[in-house]
Amino acid sequence: MGRPAQISRPAVLTAALAVADERGLDALTMQAVAARLGVTAMALYRHVRDKDDLLDGLVEALLTEFPPPDPGLPWRERLAGTARAIRASAARHPAVFPLLLRRPAGTEQARRVRDGVLDALREAGLNDERAARAERLISTAVLGYAASEAAGRFDHHPQDVRDADFAHLLAVIGACVDPEGSRSCRG
Amino acid sequence: MGRPAQISRPAVLTAALAVADERGLDALTMQAVAARLGVTAMALYRHVRDKDDLLDGLVEALLTEFPPPDPGLPWRERLAGTARAIRASAARHPAVFPLLLRRPAGTEQARRVRDGVLDALREAGLNDERAARAERLISTAVLGYAASEAAGRFDHHPQDVRDADFAHLLAVIGACVDPEGSRSCRG
DNA sequence: ACCTGAACACCGTTCAAGT
DNA sequence: ACCTGAACACCGTTCAAGT
Numbered sequence: 255m256g257r258p259a260q261i262s263r264p265a266v267l268t269a270a271l272a273v274a275d276e277r278g279l280d281a282l283t284m285q286a287v288a289a290r291l292g293v294t295a296m297a298l299y300r301h302v303r304d305k306d307d308l309l310d311g312l313v314e315a316l317l318t319e320f321p322p323p324d325p326g327l328p329w330r331e332r333l334a335g336t337a338r339a340i341r342a343s344a345a346r347h348p349a350v351f352p353l354l355l356r357r358p359a360g361t362e363q364a365r366r367v368r369d370g371v372l373d374a375l376r377e378a379g380l381n382d383e384r385a386a387r388a389e390r391l392i393s394t395a396v397l398g399y400a401a402s403e404a405a406g407r408f409d410h411h412p413q414d415v416r417d418a419d420f421a422h423l424l425a426v427i428g429a430c431v432d433p434e435g436s437r438s439c440r441g
Numbered sequence: 442m443g444r445p446a447q448i449s450r451p452a453v454l455t456a457a458l459a460v461a462d463e464r465g466l467d468a469l470t471m472q473a474v475a476a477r478l479g480v481t482a483m484a485l486y487r488h489v490r491d492k493d494d495l496l497d498g499l500v501e502a503l504l505t506e507f508p509p510p511d512p513g514l515p516w517r518e519r520l521a522g523t524a525r526a527i528r529a530s531a532a533r534h535p536a537v538f539p540l541l542l543r544r545p546a547g548t549e550q551a552r553r554v555r556d557g558v559l560d561a562l563r564e565a566g567l568n569d570e571r572a573a574r575a576e577r578l579i580s581t582a583v584l585g586y587a588a589s590e591a592a593g594r595f596d597h598h599p600q601d602v603r604d605a606d607f608a609h610l611l612a613v614i615g616a617c618v619d620p621e622g623s624r625s626c627r628g
Numbered sequence: 629a630c631c632t633g634a635a636c637a638c639c640g641t642t643c644a645a646g647t
Numbered sequence: 648a649c650c651t652g653a654a655c656a657c658c659g660t661t662c663a664a665g666t
Contacts, residue, residue, distance in 0.1 A: 257647070257648050259649065259650095260649080260650075261650095283639065284641085285638090285640095294651055295640080296642090296651065297651075299640095299641075299642090300648085304640080305640065355588055355589055355594065358594055358596065359594055360597060387605070387606055387609060390598075391582075391613070394586050395581070397589075398588070402542055402581050402584075408577070409545065411577075422574060422578065423578055426613075426617055429617075430613055444630045445629090447631075448630095448631095472658080472659095480631075480632095481632055482658095482659080482660090483660080484630075484632075486659095487629085487631080
């Protein structure tokens with residue numbers, strides 16, 4: 255007993271993310287992750303329950319990358335900053351990012367990101383219920399845009415068009431949340 | 442020669458969609474599709490190039506389900522009708538639907554749906570460039586919401602909350618496109 | 629022309645066995 | 648306690664062979 259562990263769950267997830275980033279989701283096999291760690295595939299099962307658990311861990315790892323917005327900034331910039339950080343994460347991890355839209359949003363990191371957005375929306379003057387609804391729609395729109403871009407759905411548009419699209423999305427969100435905004439957006 | 446075909450590409454796609462609807466994307470194997478057609482897996486390869494081609498065909502089949510809006514209706518209702526049809530398709534095919542966000546939007550059916558939206562936006566008074574941008578953002582938001590719902594990301598919210606969320610999304614889209622809407626939404 | 633049998637390389641996963 | 652070897656059931660895909 256007491257044989258020292260060669261690998262750990264964080265090490266497994268880091269290796270898995272690297273494999274997915276470099277070679278895509280199809281190449282993300284237990285054997286590929288193990289090989290990168292210098293270990294056999296069966297050794298991973300002590301640190302992740304199965305491959306689905308590994309994918310869940312990757313989603314959680316991605317969420318960790320979304321930095322908490324500086325609380326000193328006004329709500330509008332906190333919102334835009336988080337959205338831009340999410341899009342940047344999608345660009346770094348195009349293979350894994352789309353999984354964010356396919357997995358439940360109830361994990362610790364997911365709650366942390368959501369609470370940051372909710373705080374900003376309440377500071378903008380929305381009550382709890384409207385803030386919760388706006389958070390769901392904003393998150394979905396931002397995740398959807400970033401996932402589309404990562405998956406190559408907009409590959410036929412040049413980068414500057416996509417940048418302008420995203421800027422426009424942020425502008426719409428800002429306008430809809432703004433206390434001075436149109437009535438329909440806040441209903 | 443001249444042995445009559447037992448199966449066809451449409452038959453393969455119909456069987457594949459049924460398997461995915463009933464048992465999920467993981468159960469969508471070449472063998473399962475073949476079994477449903479009373480044929481061996483190898484027979485499918487005469488009608489689809491490989492499994493990826495089969496998935497592309499499913500995406501195209503899903504797009505076919507989005508009905509062309511009645512051109513007699515005002516633009517606002519055409520837009521809302523298309524969005525609701527897309528959401529309904531996601532509810533019917535929750536396993537396959539998320540693939541729409543992962544595959545390029547350049548196929549024939551994808552263009553047909555897009556052109557319907559573009560027509561509505563131009564009728565709302567947007568010029569070509571703004572209509573194209575609005576189409577990309579609206580499509581992404583609607584697909585993102587429907588895909589999230591289909592994948593179970595909102596399962597912890599009851600149906601009526603999700604219905605209200607979607608209605609709110611439609612309202613925001615309508616307000617942003619409306620000629621009388623706020624300035625930021627149309628920039 | 630269309631489908632099948634047999635085969636190949638590869639998966640995820642288990643379990644008893646080694647250290 | 649942690650990792651491995653061997654094994655199992657399953658995948659997608661090929662190719663020559665049947666009809």
